[in-house]
Amino acid sequence: MCNASSNVQVEELRIGLFRVHWDLEKNMRxxxxxxxxxxxxxxxxxxxxxxxxxxxxESQDFDALYPYNFGIRLEEISCICDSSVAETNESAAKYQQKAERQKFNDTSFLPTETERKNVPPVRVWFEFEEANTTTDLELEYDKDDNHWKVYFFGQRQPFGITLFMDFGTKEMDEKIIINGLEGMFVTQTLCDVHFQFKDGQSVGAHIVILSAGSPVFSAMFQSGLLESKSRIVDIDDIEFDVFRQLLIYLYxxxxxxxxxxSITQLLFVASDKxxxxxxxxxxxxxxKTQLKISNAISILVWAHFHSIPKLLKKAxxxxxxxxxxxxxxxxxMELMKNYPELCLDITQRISDLT
Structure with a gap:
């Protein structure tokens, strides 16, 4: 086992989001x-x-394309206090439920700094650089052993890894603001723009919030377009359920x-627009997590069509x-017929392996 100490750099990008870079080159050499x-x-x-x-x-000689098998594991050994993860999750939920019953200007129910810090990260992932591209890989959380882990294959040994730890929005006052914004959308309160769909459904929203989260919406409502005057926008190319998910995300x-x-690809197209x-x-x-035998070819073609390098590489x-x-x-057969260049690329890669 090799131990390291001075080659780890920790940076807090924003409140609750950490970037950890671990330089392994010296140790490996x-x-x-x-x-x-x-x-x-x-x-x-x-x-x-x-x-x-x-x-x-570890190396695996039986796979010429991906000769290395890697693993990353992260486990917490010291917390702010000794309460368990289950207890802190329950505590956070308790405070959240209480917060929703209080007025916005009442801070007596807010958890202490210690209680907030005991909540585990909501997401952990790392960036893996290979062949001039960067891939994001999620670490899965094991509730039984209270640790994060991921295993993957690669073509070479990475001499450094960049890990991200996101503890999410744990400040209760921020939670209250988000809940308030969401509540305005759910109850359709004070909406100043309305979207109409081909099936007759409609949904309202707030121009300020949409403009803050989308440069396209911002330009739309500041221009002299019809939508900026009438405050009614016809949506003909996005389904109601998909567009509603886009709006919920902005709030x-x-x-x-x-x-x-049935939603993911359509939501990508909407968010891209x-x-x-x-x-x-x-x-x-x-x-990337939905890839399986039944949809691998369709996702590969879709990623190629939309020029998504990370997904194309994974597929x-x-x-x-x-x-x-x-x-x-x-x-x-459809791939060979409709996308000959893509099929040729696959065939050449298979040929290189053999």
Missing amino acids: IKKCGFFKNKLHLHGSQSGRIYNIFYIF TGMAPKVTEE YGVEALKNKCVNVL MKFVLINCSKLSRQPEW
């Missing part, structure tokens, strides 16, 4: 072992939290149905690994 361990100290809004971070790699930073397979980059990235990350890797099964499907 001194001793090319397959197991590294380091201790991670957080500061700022999460000061006092300490984590063990493990990095494991709350969340799209509840983004993981539904209105310039909501964060939601586009979220859709791409979801699509291509999946297709290459499962080419023996996929080549027997009717979709493979």
